[in-house]
Amino acid sequence: MNSFIIRGDICYSADKNHLITKENSYLICENGVCAGVFDMIPDRYADLPVHDHSGMLVMPGMVDLHIHAPQYAYRGLGMDRELLDWLNTYAFPEESKYGDLVYADNAYTIFANAIRSSATTRLCVFGTLHRTATELLMDKLENIGVVSYVGKVNMDRNSPDTLREASAQTSLADTERFIKETQEKYKNTYPIITPRFIPSCTDELTKGLGMLSKQYHIPVQTHLSENPGEVAWVKELCPWAENYGEAYNRFGLFGKPEKAVMAHCVYSDEKEIARMKENGVFIAHCPASNTNVASGIAPVRKYLEADMNIGLGSDVAGGHSESMFTAMVDALQVSRLYWRLVDQGQKPLNVGEVFYMATKGGGAFFGKVGSFEEGYEFDAVVIDDSLLPHPQELTLQERLERSIYLAGDVKALKAKYCRGIEIMRN
């Protein structure tokens, strides 16, 4: 059951400093789990069917640690404002529409189709504050075979009447119902506690969400230290917290007792970083969003050197594209600007590092995910880079590098597997 072999040119990360490339090799999937990469098919696997992707790149499925499904509708629009103004002008009016299930059904069908056609196999997704629409989104993600954490968003202050819950109590009651209805409903889709960010949540709400996370063992996703105006506002709203992260940590929403993913971390101070490291908080680095809404550049080199948990997020629609290939390129490019313009002591990222973040780094949020080492869940994508002809000899690592930059341009994605099941073929 779910056992087969993929033949192809195989690329994966052992760790952030070790990118492994094996030409014309065999990747074994045994009961949905990776059994290793071999030069020849071992005798004990001789009877398994072979999916022959010879000449193509085979790599782990991509992990998007941060994306807003309802914002997909206006991706590529409204990139002319800073975060807080951008939220009020574009995000909140669009998200207000998801009380209408006909609109939500249409929009989430478009979103799910886009994810199906992408190289993403795992994702952490924001819905809206609307429970029913968010459950509809979960049905659609389950149907396309990817593995996802999906959050009903919580917000009980500082937003328009059309996008604000009546009170902390109603928000908490609705969230508890959401958890009960979805926690065991799906094979591949799970609920996640999703306070939008501190400015949208009263202390009473944040505290109650911490209790729900602990009671039902549900992980947490939210935003952290994204933009200077936002960070200053959090200081005003929570004068008792020594930094933004502490406003989550006080209520058990910062990696302990349950795991947490924090998007952005552009302006985290040393104490906040130390707490993230201590608690094993995952950082979702979202370079496109940080550029589009003029937030800044996260000090990713520092996070990597400190061996923190870090992956990439598309952050659609702050980010304009759901492609994790685009996210990898954006991470490379902003790291060069950071080195040139901000701190020449912080070396730019390299291809192996961004590939690691898009696969094994983010994958760790889901368990043993994002690599082809033995025991990893079998998520893979196949890229036909013969669509990018070249006259010269290239190593496999060079072909991977070029594909990261260019594969999206030529729609080179040929097949996608998640948990040992082929979920897409082109």
Ligand code: GUN
């Ligand atoms: N902070 C609070 N909400 C949002 C959002 O929707 N997008 C981004 N990028 N940051 C946020």
Ligand code: FE
């Ligand atoms: Fe976001």
